[in-house]
Amino acid sequence: MPSPLDPDTIRTAPKVLLHDHLDGGLRPATLIELAEATGYDALPSTDARELARWFAESAYSGSLERYLETFTHTVGVMQDRDSLVRVASECAQDLAADGVVYAEVRFAPELHVEHGLALHEVVEAVLDGFAAGSRAAEAAGHRIRVRALLTAMRHAARSREIAELAVAYRDREVAGFDIAGAEAGFPPTRHLDAFEFLRRENAHFTIHAGEAFGLPSIWEALQWCGADRLGHGVRIVDDISLAFDGTAHLGRLAEYVRDKRIPLEMCPTSNVQTAAAESIAKHPIGILKDLRFRVTVNTDNRLMSGCSMTSEMAALVEAFDYTWDDLQWFTVNAMKSAFLPFDQRLRLIDDVIKPGYAALLA
Ligand SMILES: O=c1[nH]cnc2c1ncn2[C@@H]1O[C@H](CO)[C@@H](O)[C@H]1O
Numbered sequence: 001m002p003s004p005l006d007p008d009t010i011r012t013a014p015k016v017l018l019h020d021h022l023d024g025g026l027r028p029a030t031l032i033e034l035a036e037a038t039g040y041d042a043l044p045s046t047d048a049r050e051l052a053r054w055f056a057e058s059a060y061s062g063s064l065e066r067y068l069e070t071f072t073h074t075v076g077v078m079q080d081r082d083s084l085v086r087v088a089s090e091c092a093q094d095l096a097a098d099g100v101v102y103a104e105v106r107f108a109p110e111l112h113v114e115h116g117l118a119l120h121e122v123v124e125a126v127l128d129g130f131a132a133g134s135r136a137a138e139a140a141g142h143r144i145r146v147r148a149l150l151t152a153m154r155h156a157a158r159s160r161e162i163a164e165l166a167v168a169y170r171d172r173e174v175a176g177f178d179i180a181g182a183e184a185g186f187p188p189t190r191h192l193d194a195f196e197f198l199r200r201e202n203a204h205f206t207i208h209a210g211e212a213f214g215l216p217s218i219w220e221a222l223q224w225c226g227a228d229r230l231g232h233g234v235r236i237v238d239d240i241s242l243a244f245d246g247t248a249h250l251g252r253l254a255e256y257v258r259d260k261r262i263p264l265e266m267c268p269t270s271n272v273q274t275a276a277a278e279s280i281a282k283h284p285i286g287i288l289k290d291l292r293f294r295v296t297v298n299t300d301n302r303l304m305s306g307c308s309m310t311s312e313m314a315a316l317v318e319a320f321d322y323t324w325d326d327l328q329w330f331t332v333n334a335m336k337s338a339f340l341p342f343d344q345r346l347r348l349i350d351d352v353i354k355p356g357y358a359a360l361l362a
């Protein structure tokens with residue numbers, strides 16, 4: 001008899017997370033403690049439960065720009081080494097307790113230099129935190145590997161510097177590079193120099209595209225910039241039409257994305273909050289999965305969305321009647337798409353993911 005598909009059991013299943021923002025995943029209580037310790041006095045509440053509610057409500061804004069405003073408070077307390085180490089360590093422990101076995105967690109070093117840290121000191125603090133958190137998780141019986149993605153902000157002009165930092169730290173658990181922030185008005189080609197540098201260095205990168213702006217953003221990310229993966233990518237459905245009988249017709253860009261197995265880092269709850277999707281049940285992940293795009297499931301911002309990998313998967317099970325096979329498919333897709341050497345990806349699939357799901361199906 002397969003195990004029941006409820007949150008408690010889904011939590012025990014091995015999961016892989018490719019799209020999670022460090023500054024979008026703080027524990028509310030930690031945010032309050034750090035604000036007090038660092039003299040940050042602009043928090044909307046100093047009660048953990050109320051603060052969590054404030055984030056979830058404010059992020060439920062119908063626009064990416066307003067959603068992003070909530071990050072002022074998290075970034076506001078992440079300006080010194082100790083705070084960064086603590087947030088990164090708790091991130092690794094929280095993901096591990098949620099059953100995540102491999103994660104690539106992103107953050108923008110340039111946002112954490114307000115109190116004088118150098119960019120590389122930000123990176124080192126976060127990596128030290130991930131390592132400490134992973135050790136603590138292992139001691140608590142959960143094995144996880146957490147690696148970093150360095151993000152550059154698309155409205156700013158530091159992408160080349162951040163890309164160079166990602167390459168400099170590539171052998172110390174920095175898996176790759178990303179750009180994030182408001183999408184409309186800030187096309188990825190603004191950062192072509194960074195992407196060309198990364199390609200010359202044989203380095204990996206993902207680009208937030210097709211979340212708050214449509215197909216041109218996805219097209220530029222892939223065909224001008226050369227992205228390995230797409231952050232969100234939900235708007236690729238604009239290039240798919242469905243006939244009355246249910247058959248799908250793919251435009252050239254959608255066909256390219258599917259043919260080349262371009263990984264889509266989908267974040268259902270976040271997309272509903274920013275109005276990139278109407279509801280979980282109407283989220284494009286349903287049709288994209290049916291059409292066998294390389295879909296992965298992610299959290300984006302656990303604090304703002306009040307979610308976890310477990311809750312996102314449980315919500316999809318509820319909306320689309322997914323089975324354990326489907327959850328394993330998402331997980332293997334994500335592992336295949338990780339910025340990790342091929343042999344290590346295979347080992348995690350064969351030694352951790354497949355046996356984990358086999359046990360739940362038995
Ligand atoms: O869904 C998203 N789309 C675009 N940008 C985002 C999203 N979530 C977070 N960030 C931005 O990425 C920065 C670094 O982690 C965050 O500070 C936030 O501004």
Ligand SMILES: [Zn+2]
Nearest residue numbers: 021208231300
């Ligand atoms: Zn994101």
